[in-house]
Amino acid sequence: MKYLDEFRDGAIARALADEIRQIVTKPWVVMEVCGGQTHSILRNGVDQLLPEGVELVHGPGCPVCVTPLEVIDRALAIAQKPGVIFCSFGDMLRVPGSSTDLFRVKAEGADVRIVYSPLDALTLARRDRDRQVVFFGIGFETTAPANAMAVKLASDEGLDNFSMLVSHVLVPPAIEAICRSKGNRVQGFLAAGHVCTVMGTRQYPAIAERYGVPIVVTGFEPIDLLEGIRRALVQLERGEARVENAYARVVSEEGNPAARAVLDEVFEVTDQSWRGIGRIPQSGWRLAPSYRGFDAAERFDVGAIRTVESPECRSGEVLQGLITPPECAAFGTVCTPRTPLGATMVSSEGACAAYFLNGRRKRGTNGVAAHA
Amino acid sequence: MCLAVPGRIEQISEAQGTRMGRVNFGGIVKEVCLAFVPEAQVGDYTIVHVGFALSTIDEAEARQTLETFRALGVLEEELSGDVEGGE
Ligand code: SF4
Numbered sequence: 179m180k181y182l183d184e185f186r187d188g189a190i191a192r193a194l195a196d197e198i199r200q201i202v203t204k205p206w207v208v209m210e211v212c213g214g215q216t217h218s219i220l221r222n223g224v225d226q227l228l229p230e231g232v233e234l235v236h237g238p239g240c241p242v243c244v245t246p247l248e249v250i251d252r253a254l255a256i257a258q259k260p261g262v263i264f265c266s267f268g269d270m271l272r273v274p275g276s277s278t279d280l281f282r283v284k285a286e287g288a289d290v291r292i293v294y295s296p297l298d299a300l301t302l303a304r305r306d307r308d309r310q311v312v313f314f315g316i317g318f319e320t321t322a323p324a325n326a327m328a329v330k331l332a333s334d335e336g337l338d339n340f341s342m343l344v345s346h347v348l349v350p351p352a353i354e355a356i357c358r359s360k361g362n363r364v365q366g367f368l369a370a371g372h373v374c375t376v377m378g379t380r381q382y383p384a385i386a387e388r389y390g391v392p393i394v395v396t397g398f399e400p401i402d403l404l405e406g407i408r409r410a411l412v413q414l415e416r417g418e419a420r421v422e423n424a425y426a427r428v429v430s431e432e433g434n435p436a437a438r439a440v441l442d443e444v445f446e447v448t449d450q451s452w453r454g455i456g457r458i459p460q461s462g463w464r465l466a467p468s469y470r471g472f473d474a475a476e477r478f479d480v481g482a483i484r485t486v487e488s489p490e491c492r493s494g495e496v497l498q499g500l501i502t503p504p505e506c507a508a509f510g511t512v513c514t515p516r517t518p519l520g521a522t523m524v525s526s527e528g529a530c531a532a533y534f535l536n537g538r539r540k541r542g543t544n545g546v547a548a549h550a
Numbered sequence: 551m552c553l554a555v556p557g558r559i560e561q562i563s564e565a566q567g568t569r570m571g572r573v574n575f576g577g578i579v580k581e582v583c584l585a586f587v588p589e590a591q592v593g594d595y596t597i598v599h600v601g602f603a604l605s606t607i608d609e610a611e612a613r614q615t616l617e618t619f620r621a622l623g624v625l626e627e628e629l630s631g632d633v634e635g636g637e
Contacts, residue, residue, distance in 0.1 A: 190619045267600070295601025297583060317600075320554060323586060324602040331568065372554045375597060375605045401619065427611040428597055434605055437586040
């Protein structure tokens with residue numbers, strides 16, 4: 179498919195960057211909400227094409243990073259129960275809990291498996307009816323339909339040895355929380371394209387209007403990102419605050435009705451804690467009453483959980499765009515991807531890891547000029 | 551885990567009462583659940599995330615977007631002769 183490569187075209191990228199330079203008359207702060215976008219921006223140097231004064235800050239859109247410590251500790255406790263096969267997406271394994279991580283409990287003998295899809299966990303449950311298969315169901319609106327479908331299939335098939343530890347987070351309430359937070363600097367948002375693939379663009383006009391922020395639904399290729407930034411800046415310069423869809427080849431206003439129907443059936447909206455950020459009202463999903471029987475947190479009694487956060491880690495501020503990773507004293511010294519203190523350094527979508535892996539020691543530099 | 555990648559649907563089937571299909575991601579073929587894209591046909595491009603197709607890609611829309619970018623103007627000299635480069 180040729181056009182996919184064309185969305186990485188360097189000539190188009192430069193033309194968009196020129197266009198952006200012509201538009202901008204004052205400094206602006208734009209947040210890309212999604213961690214996948216953060217990585218694409220830093221990997222492709224999109225931020226370095228922007229004129230001085232246009233600042234990109236990174237949002238809370240990394241599901242691994244925002245999963246509460248309490249839930250990770252619970253996962254660790256369940257994974258260590260005899261007879262349990264604990265299944266998780268790979269990037270959860272090295273996320274630090276209070277005292278250990280899934281990788282270590284696996285090395286110590288717990289049956290922890292990395293799966294690509296929740297359907298893989300279902301397959302394990304079908305194959306081994308004498309074992310309890312638990313799936314770690316985390317993620318944003320992009321992942322939730324798959325996890326909801328797995329629970330629905332398990333229920334339809336009567337798979338009573340399957341359950342899910344659910345910790346889902348929702349993007350729009352997080353955007354609102356950022357807009358409302360003290361010290362917020364974000365003036366416009368790039369909304370995560372794949373979240374909108376499921377949910378549509380319908381949730382955003384009310385937010386754009388209420389907080390006076392442009393919201394541009396944006397894809398992940400370098401020129402998608404530049405176009406999203408360009409559209410946000412055009413609005414900011416004109417004093418507008420609308421929702422625009424710069425990813426129309428994939429995202430519609432409606433989203434995906436089939437996926438939303440399964441979400442509505444299996445999940446219900448609930449208040450949710452975000453690691454490093456705290457509780458955000460109505461910002462998560464849990465299993466609806468008729469599917470509660472598949473809730474691993476209820477099926478396995480793991481006793482009281484007492485969490486201990488690393489006192490040095492400032493990932494909460496990173497996730498809200500209040501600081502960039504190099505402003506954390508631990509960054510690149512005691513905290514690296516091999517010895518991470520916080521989930522934002524562990525996850526393949528975390529902002530701290532993105533800065534570290536792309537050699538950014540300072541905002542807007544390429545590592546090289548850090549001391550200049 | 552959050553990255554969703556586009557692939558081409560090569561085959562559609564039914565398994566455990568669910569619409570499934572084989573999707574080719576530039577050479578790597580995976581079994582994918584197609585329950586959320588009831589309209590998808592063999593040959594369509596789809597965005598797949600954790601084993602589930604979430605939407606089909608509108609190629610016409612993609613080309614339209616690229617045309618708009620090209621219309622920014624600056625491009626002719628850089629892309630001359632290559633705009634309709636073909637597959
Ligand atoms: S660099 Fe490490 S310690 Fe600092 S905020 Fe990021 S993850 Fe936390």
